[in-house]
Amino acid sequence: MFRYAVFAFAFGCVIHMSRGTEVTVKDKDDKLCLYANLMVNFSVSYMTSDNKSELAEFELPAEVSSNGSICDATSSTLKLSFGAGHSWSVNFTAGENTYQSDVNTFSYNLSDSTVFPKSALNDTLSVTVRPHISDISMDTCYSCQSKDTIQSDTVNQTLWDVRIQAFIKNGTQSENLTTCAADLPIPTTVAPVTNTTAITLAPTTTLAPTTTPAPTLPTPGTGKFSIKSGENGTACLLANFALRIGVKQGEKYQEINLDPNVTTVSGVCGVNMSALVLESNAMTVALTFTNNTKKFHLQTMNVTAKLSSGEVFSAVNSSLSLWEAALGSSYMCNKEQNYSITSQLNIFTFNLQVQPFAVKKGLFSTAEECFLDSDLSFLVPIAVGVALSFLIVLVLLSYLIGRRKSRTGYQSV
């Protein structure tokens, strides 16, 4: 499970989900300082008076009291009390650039016979666990729609549709989100190439089918993309490149540049896998990198693009092995490279340098350059020439040998 948070831009903290439990906390100046909207399911095992183990399953109700919640400069507590003496609370601590939750305490009153019928005990018990809520960028709202289950011996809590912002500045909620890794649109399984096209065939009139040559685009701008993680927000994934995609659909071919100026970056750094998601007006490109102990490579590329026809094109290849370099170094290719990702999708990269793992101090490590960049690539034409000459010599030799043989044959008659 990924523990790193992710930086994404979205439409803000406030979404009025009618079903979630929504609470606000105000500070001593009566300004909004903490906001939460979330769903929690509890599953509690307890003993009954006839010595049986029972499971009580219930939801965090919409009606809760936030009495006991407090906001401070560097630590805050959200406490939600409900029912007959049950409560759920999380603390938040602020670091320099991020905040996180370290402790979650759930208390339940076993004398509440509506929830715990025939409980052998009548005490209020509590469990303390560590929630998976960390590395939230300061001044952003933590968002996690995916289900996250926190287990302990007697209690399982499932959280989902979570939106929480602690340390709200000036009473105004942020418009920016830190999205949990589980919510990211990262392909994790091999999927067939989606072919969404309904290609218009050549018109039935006498007009020849126009194979309009794609207009040549200017070289795309080079983007400097990075994913930050960790308490101090240092980069854990670096990627600099300019990208153009080429989409082939039957007769039609279209190229689109990625404009780094309007691209939002998100992603996640993992041990065995890291991901980078670039989202611009024209396209969404999701890249995943794999660490196979000694080397890394680009494993998956998922491109969704809006074509000039208004059609949405999408292609995925999850079995790539591009951009390979040793772990602890970066992969670099300054020259233009083109790759065929699927039969319909080509990509062109320029000024490429990527390091998806083991980034130190936010800087690229030693680069392993691609063959095109290397001093040896000039050898290719030479090698081809040598091979060709060799072939010519071979043909000549066999001709001569053949002639000698046939002459011998002729003489012996």
Ligand SMILES: *[C@@H]1O[C@H](CO)[C@@H](O)[C@H](O)[C@H]1NC(C)=O
């Ligand atoms: C309940 O279980 C305990 C051990 O877990 C046992 O000592 C006790 O006799 C049991 N009581 C009944 C009523 O079954």
Ligand SMILES: *[C@@H]1O[C@H](CO)[C@@H](O)[C@H](O)[C@H]1NC(C)=O
């Ligand atoms: C939460 O609990 C309710 C009722 O106990 C159940 O209907 C619902 O499916 C549960 N949701 C999840 C995500 O477990």
Ligand SMILES: *[C@@H]1O[C@H](CO)[C@@H](O)[C@H](O)[C@H]1NC(C)=O
């Ligand atoms: C626990 O539940 C019982 C029964 O509903 C109630 O009388 C008692 O006050 C509750 N305990 C707390 C601490 O609220």
Ligand SMILES: *[C@@H]1O[C@H](CO)[C@@H](O)[C@H](O)[C@H]1NC(C)=O
């Ligand atoms: C709790 O249980 C104990 C014995 O199990 C009993 O003596 C006590 O009166 C109970 N308390 C409440 C509030 O029900």
Ligand SMILES: *[C@@H]1O[C@H](CO)[C@@H](O)[C@H](O)[C@H]1NC(C)=O
């Ligand atoms: C918690 O979840 C685990 C795995 O699904 C399950 O084995 C366990 O019984 C659950 N415990 C409770 C108290 O629901």
Ligand SMILES: *[C@@H]1O[C@H](CO)[C@@H](O)[C@H](O)[C@H]1NC(C)=O
């Ligand atoms: C959201 O993030 C962007 C880029 O990091 C920043 O320019 C903007 O001020 C942020 N907005 C809010 C409301 O924090």
Ligand SMILES: *[C@@H]1O[C@H](CO)[C@@H](O)[C@H](O)[C@H]1NC(C)=O
């Ligand atoms: C590719 O990305 C799109 C969103 O950009 C997503 O809907 C789709 O499921 C992804 N494909 C795969 C195979 O993960």
Ligand SMILES: *[C@@H]1O[C@H](CO)[C@@H](O)[C@H](O)[C@H]1NC(C)=O
């Ligand atoms: C974060 O910064 C503190 C001091 O500024 C340092 O002690 C700590 O090691 C840093 N943590 C990481 C993960 O770089």
Ligand SMILES: *[C@@H]1O[C@H](CO)[C@@H](O)[C@H](O)[C@H]1NC(C)=O
């Ligand atoms: C992107 O921004 C850079 C500098 O901020 C500028 O030079 C460049 O023209 C911009 N590119 C586009 C396509 O807007």
Ligand SMILES: *[C@@H]1O[C@H](CO)[C@@H](O)[C@H](O)[C@H]1NC(C)=O
């Ligand atoms: C790469 O994977 C190996 C094996 O899973 C792991 O030991 C190593 O720490 C990983 N390297 C990085 C930089 O995450």
Ligand SMILES: *[C@@H]1O[C@H](CO)[C@@H](O)[C@H](O)[C@H]1NC(C)=O
């Ligand atoms: C990484 O892969 C190795 C084996 O390839 C595995 O043992 C390890 O648990 C994986 N680590 C994570 C964080 O998935």
Ligand SMILES: *[C@@H]1O[C@H](CO)[C@@H](O)[C@H](O)[C@H]1NC(C)=O
């Ligand atoms: C792709 O690159 C090769 C050289 O590696 C070049 O011959 C070819 O013309 C390129 N294709 C396109 C469409 O630019």
